[in-house]
Amino acid sequence: MTSNEQIAALKKPTVVSAEEWERAWQAMLVKEKEHTRARDALAAARRTMPWLAVEKEYSFEGPQGKVTLLDLFEGRRQLVLYRAFYDPGVYGWPDHACVGCSLGADQVSHLAHLHARDTTLAYASRGSQENIARLKQRMGWERIPWYTITDDFDKDFGVDQWHGHNVFFRDENDRVFRTYFTNNRGDEALGTVWSYLDLTPLGRQEKWEESPAGYPQTETYKWWRWHDAYGNEDKKWSNVVDNATVILKL
Template sequence: MTLQPIVPPEEWEAARQELLVQEKALMKERDALAAKRRRMPWMAVDKEYRFEGAAGGLSLLDLFEGRRQLIVYRAFYAPDVTTYPSTGGSYPERACDGCSFVADQVAHPAHLNARDTTLAFVSRAPQADIRGLQERMGWQLIPWYTVTDDFDTDFGVDQMHGTNAFIRDGDRIFRTYFVSDRGDEQMGNTWNYLDITALGRQEEWEDSPQGYPQTPPYLWWNYHDRYGATPISDGD
């Protein structure tokens, strides 16, 4: 490994400030891109889809858990998924390596829930195997359902993992965004999940269409076990 130039603190800080200009420009571009996502057209989901959960059958509407938005990640965990000798296991002990990596990065769902958004994983494994994997890997906080029909084919995730975003207006459901391949490697962080939704982070600084829900930043943030209690204010 070749070492980079070794410089005194003043030169190091100058280099950091130079790079910071580009980093801030990239952040602003990402904010602008998220604003365009919030203005994407919606696609009506008129077909009925059914899933199996721990308590039985559910519809796509049920997966929202009463919230306005739903993010669905299609994980590859099923009897016909290729084994992974490099990690020393196969089904049902192992899910797809990459999908497992994503699951390990998922933040506490209470933060998404506080923005009226639900996250769910789906795959074609039976519920008994899903529960065993969740217990072993510590993924109990991720709602995980079994696909029973053409949901994965219809939403572009039958051959590759991917994340679909939906919104509902009453009982009407709309698809608002989709990301797959390397785009999925950013998922897991609460902010990145919110940035792919139709409503975004729902904070006042965002460039969103007229009438979208927005509140001041910081003020809605809370400990994951305190949502619904007294909000945390600046300085707490």
């Protein structure tokens, strides 16, 4: 906790009137909107990146035994796969995973919202399924699918020495493609539904997005549900969105 002495030593900003504060906030809001637009443009650029075909077969261990990379999609179209360091020799082993990877797991929001956008999030480590199951229960990460790497997957996809998120797409013929990769500070802000979807080739799949022709897109906000209510049409919510008196600006 920051001490009173440290706070007293800070060079604090000027204290102003409510009117001056409002003007300063409005000026900051302009910059924040520019940042939002730039972030949207960056996500749009990701959606036009070329894909890399995954030709090699990879094997993982899951709670029910051996699985393939294709199995990790759980039947969905997109997969965001995080390489978490829960391996022998990692600081904290076997009681804990890597401190940074653990902080990231704590940030993961409810997966039902990603699933509604045809996207699966999963973790992979070198730890055994027995240890992973114990760790997930202890840390409250039961919802996150977490697999054991058994071959060269981590080396082949740039995550044998450091953490990282690889994004994959499964096409109509069940061919798998690598579409994006981020690590280092690119990982630190991930965890929300939007942060993951913005990495994927299909994006948020809302009509305001700039995406290649033919990409699936639905009306903004209308697909949202309570996390235990997906799969059911909600006409009342659609009416709320249509008749909202407060316009939600993108």
